[in-house]
Amino acid sequence: MSKIVLCETKPAKTAYTIHKINRSFQSYEELCWLLEHYLIFFLSEGIDRSLKNYLKEYLNLEIKSEDAVQQVKEIINFQNYFTADEKIQFQQKMRTTYLYSAAKKQKLLADMYLKHHLYLMALTSYQKLEMVSGKLNPNEQMHVWYHMGLCQSRMFCFDEAKESFRKALMLKPEKQIQEAYFMISYLSGDEKSFVEDGKAVSFDEEHCKTIYENLKECEKEIFEKEQFDKLAKIDYHRKKADKSMTRRLVKTTLGKWKDEYKAEII
Known part of the structure; x- marks a missing residue:
């Protein structure tokens, strides 16, 4: 059974569309869902300036790092979308992917x-x-x-x-x-x-x-x-x-x- 996640953060007034994957999000929880399902995209492309500005202005999430792996870590540690065990598993998955050719x-x-x-x-x-x-x-x-x-x-x-x-x-x-x-x-x-x-x-x-x-x-x-x-x-x-x-x-x-x-x- 899939877990049920309640949106606890306030959604942004406007949605942000990531055109390369043709997906939009409007809240922190929706962004985390995208991270789960499109992790290799975020690890490959990173968080660009446009997305950084949107996260800071509308979701009060400021991404400081320029490294894709660290950027993903900053997002998953921002709020409590992921449990402590899920964060460990998620970071292990990132480390494994990082070691691939x-x-x-x-x-x-x-x-x-x-x-x-x-x-x-x-x-x-x-x-x-x-x-x-x-x-x-x-x-x-x-x-x-x-x-x-x-x-x-x-x-x-x-x-x-x-x-x-x-x-x-x-x-x-x-x-x-x-x-x-x-x-x-x-x-x-x-x-x-x-x-x-x-x-x-x-x-x-x-x-x-x-x-x-x-x-x-x-x-x-x-x-x-x-x-x-x-x-x-x-x-x-x-x-x-x-x-x-x-x-x-x-x-x-x-x-x-x-x-x-x-x-x-x-």
């Missing part, structure tokens, strides 16, 4: 943006990984390519997404990445290009054609029926169609992607 911290920042559907910020953060120090292990690198593909697909950059998924599959042929790869291939091309895409990740031509026909039939069923009971869990080796994969082909899901992307860029 620059690449690891950059990946965590990008993952946070993706989690909150901020695709432009996430993609940009993933792309910056090439310019920071430290190395990611193969599994982490695989997830970077996969997540880049998710960002690109939500931004309707299907060719770029397909290439990112392909690179991820070259590192590890995970099922969820295969599903994403074939979904994007199906959405962006015809049967011939779909088969070529399948061959590029070591699927034979007959197998690719079977998957394509399964998707085509399932898409037809989806548009004709409201229920999806007949769609079974995907198993490429048994050549069955995938409920979760084919449902993404309906325009409602594409509409959701569009709405999320539109909300971010406006």
Whole structure:
């Protein structure tokens, strides 16, 4: 069960919006909630002059340090939002994060943006990984390519997404990445290009054609029926169609992607 926190401080007359994470707050308690859920952002970006001025003027909270870690500590120690035990745990989490390599911290920042559907910020953060120090292990690198593909697909950059998924599959042929790869291939091309895409990740031509026909039939069923009971869990080796994969082909899901992307860029 989540804890219930009562706002004990007086809220500001106007809210402050942190545009990079598209979140606003108007009280000390709301700011602490943001710290809990977006910690890697505050540790990476710090508290800038504009936010400092707002905290001092409207919440009577003066941030003196220029160091991001110390700034977060000043905030959590300002009032009693966190219990003594929670403060210890929170500071331990900060110390652990601080010890990560620059690449690891950059990946965590990008993952946070993706989690909150901020695709432009996430993609940009993933792309910056090439310019920071430290190395990611193969599994982490695989997830970077996969997540880049998710960002690109939500931004309707299907060719770029397909290439990112392909690179991820070259590192590890995970099922969820295969599903994403074939979904994007199906959405962006015809049967011939779909088969070529399948061959590029070591699927034979007959197998690719079977998957394509399964998707085509399932898409037809989806548009004709409201229920999806007949769609079974995907198993490429048994050549069955995938409920979760084919449902993404309906325009409602594409509409959701569009709405999320539109909300971010406006």
